[in-house]
Amino acid sequence: MKFTCEKALLQGAVGTVLRAVSPKSSIPTLEGILLDAGEGLQLTGYNLQTGISTSLPAAVQEPGRLVLSARLFSEIIRKFPDDMVSFSSDGFMVHLKCGMAEFNIMGIDPEEFPELPSVEQGEGFNIMQKSLKAMLAQTLFSVSSDETRPIHTGALFEVGEQKLTVVAIDGFRLALRREDLQRRTAFQDFSFVVPGAALVEVERICGDTEELVTVTCGERHVLFQIGDTFLISRRLEGEFLDYRSAIPGSHSVEIIAQNKELLTAIDRVSLMINEQNKSPLRCLFEEGELRLSTRTAIGDANDRCPVQGDGKGLEIGFNNTYLMDALRYAPAQQVRLEMTTGVSPCVILPLEGEPDNFLYMVLPVRLKAGV
Numbered sequence: 001m002k003f004t005c006e007k008a009l010l011q012g013a014v015g016t017v018l019r020a021v022s023p024k025s026s027i028p029t030l031e032g033i034l035l036d037a038g039e040g041l042q043l044t045g046y047n048l049q050t051g052i053s054t055s056l057p058a059a060v061q062e063p064g065r066l067v068l069s070a071r072l073f074s075e076i077i078r079k080f081p082d083d084m085v086s087f088s089s090d091g092f093m094v095h096l097k098c099g100m101a102e103f104n105i106m107g108i109d110p111e112e113f114p115e116l117p118s119v120e121q122g123e124g125f126n127i128m129q130k131s132l133k134a135m136l137a138q139t140l141f142s143v144s145s146d147e148t149r150p151i152h153t154g155a156l157f158e159v160g161e162q163k164l165t166v167v168a169i170d171g172f173r174l175a176l177r178r179e180d181l182q183r184r185t186a187f188q189d190f191s192f193v194v195p196g197a198a199l200v201e202v203e204r205i206c207g208d209t210e211e212l213v214t215v216t217c218g219e220r221h222v223l224f225q226i227g228d229t230f231l232i233s234r235r236l237e238g239e240f241l242d243y244r245s246a247i248p249g250s251h252s253v254e255i256i257a258q259n260k261e262l263l264t265a266i267d268r269v270s271l272m273i274n275e276q277n278k279s280p281l282r283c284l285f286e287e288g289e290l291r292l293s294t295r296t297a298i299g300d301a302n303d304r305c306p307v308q309g310d311g312k313g314l315e316i317g318f319n320n321t322y323l324m325d326a327l328r329y330a331p332a333q334q335v336r337l338e339m340t341t342g343v344s345p346c347v348i349l350p351l352e353g354e355p356d357n358f359l360y361m362v363l364p365v366r367l368k369a370g371v
Contacts, residue, residue, distance in 0.1 A: 001064025001089040003037045005056060007080050007098055010041075013056045014074045016229060017045035019201050020052035021070040029113045032067040033074075035087075036110075044116065045070065050198045051116040052205075054229040067108040068094065076103050116232055119218035125159055125184040126212045129226060133206035135166045135177040136199050138329040138358065143196035144170035151238035154196055157215075160189035167243050168196070173322045174243060174361040175329070182212055192217050193240055198233035205229055247361060248345060251338035255285055256308040256351065259335050262290070263327045269294045269301040270320040280365040281320040285311020285339070294320070316342045317367040326360035342367070 014033065022030040025047070034044040041058035044051065066089055077085065080098035088095045092107040136155075144152035149171075158165040165178045205226045206213060214225040217235075224231040266281060269292045273279055277296035284291040287310040293302045316339065326348050327335065338347040348360040 001035075001037055001066055002062035002087065003041060003058045003060040004084050004086050005041060005058035007077065007082055007085050009056045010085055011077050011080075013041075013043045013054050014070075014077055016054050016205060017043045017052045018070055018074055019204070020045035020047055020050045020231075022047040027112075027114075029067050029108055031070060032108055032113070033070045034065065034067050034110060034113045036065045037087075038063050044113075046114060046116055048114065049195065049234055050201065051232045052201065052229065053116065053232075056228070062088075064089065065110040066092070066094065067110050067113050068105065069108075072105060076105075117218075117221045117234075119216050119221050119223040119232060122216065122218055123159070123185060123190045124214065124216040125164065126182040126214055127164055127179065128182065128210045129206040129213050130208045130210060131179045132164075132213050133203055133208065134331065135164070135179055136203040136206075138177050138331060139166050139168045139175040140196055140199055140203065141325050141329060142168035142170050142173050142175035143199075144168075146171070151193055151236050151240050154193040154236040155199055156191060156193050156240045156243075157217075158189070158191040159184055167240075169241055169243060169246075172319065172363050173326065174246065174359075175326070176243070176359040177331075178357045190217065191240075192222060193236040193238075194222055194233055195236055198231065202226070202231055205231065247359070248338070248340065248347060251340050251347070253285060253311055253314050253337075253339045254309055255290070255311055255337045255339075257290070257305065257335055257337060259327055259330060259333055262305050262307075262335075263324060265290075265292055265303045265305040266320060266324055266327070269303050270324070272296045272299055272301045273320055274298075280317035280367055281323060282367060283316050283318060285314045285316070287311065314339060314342065315367065316346065317365040318346070318362060319365055322362050326362055330360060331358055 025031050036042040037060045040055050042055045044053040083099040086097040094105050094107050096103040156167040162181050164181050168175045202224050216223045221234055272294040277298050279294055279296045282293045290305045290307050332350050334351055336349045336351055345361045345363050
């Protein structure tokens with residue numbers, strides 16, 4: 001096996017597949033990166049849950065396959081000078097050269113590297129990279145970390161009417177984003193759930209570009225094709241929460257707020273809250289004004305934020321972080337808050353007449369009288 005390629009391209013490719021490499025495994029090859037030199041160079045990392053494979057141009061003199069320690073190989077490439085990297089192997093012994101620097105390291109038999117699952121051509125769709133990247137960035141914060149409900153450690157993808165809807169829920173909050181599709185390959189609506197850890201990598205790989213992501217959903221796995229990079233992940237099985245039934249169908253209080261202004265005010269009064277001193281964020285909605293307050297052992301804080309609408313004196317408590325996350329990721333300068341009682345959810349939506357492409361729901365925290 002023998003090839004040469006640019007250090008910058010190789011470093012970028014190694015950094016991409018490294019995210020799917022197991023840091024520790026009883027199978028040594030899972031701690032490695034598979035290099036496959038043919039017409040070009042293909043690198044693959046696989047941890048039995050998520051696999052990432054990417055291609056890059058290389059001048060291949062002798063084709064072949066070999067597995068290298070991901071940690072050592074990535075460090076060597078990172079610390080090489082900006083020059084052409086020369087790779088050659090004799091059996092499992094690998095010689096790496098770049099500029100004046102040279103390394104000899106041992107490789108691993110590529111036959112021991114597990115084969116990535118294949119995804120049959122089935123239901124799928126195309127969406128712009130920048131759209132999918134934004135959708136994931138604005139929903140993944142609500143993915144659950146509770147392994148007792150594995151289905152909610154992922155995000156739900158729903159495809160219907162030339163639209164993609166992504167939903168994440170952790171039992172305390174819900175995040176929903178919706179965008180138009182460029183194309184879909186199934187006539188019927190379909191849905192699937194992808195682990196949050198895999199979607200974090202999809203978000204990182206996607207660029208702020210209008211180039212398309214091709215998503216193919218198989219029986220047990222889902223494949224994301226992003227340019228020259230492929231990410232394959234297992235699907236999560238189980239019954240995802242019926243989120244439509246969880247969202248209140250009516251409300252008695254509607255408030256419009258400037259997103260940044262409200263977020264800044266909440267952030268200020270949250271200075272009294274930390275890991276050792278936890279307390280609900282107390283919100284009192286009045287006509288044209290929202291009063292915010294917090295009180296812990298280290299002190300108390302109060303602030304006011306102008307709003308549009310009459311809150312009718314509704315008092316409601318929130319986990320400050322959950323409410324701030326919803327506002328921080330809402331893709332709008334102004335938001336509409338819908339509420340009914342102090343113990344019912346707060347739904348955050350776009351203004352009437354704006355594109356109906358997001359919805360956040362935050363459950364309240366019970367307030368103690370006089371606290």
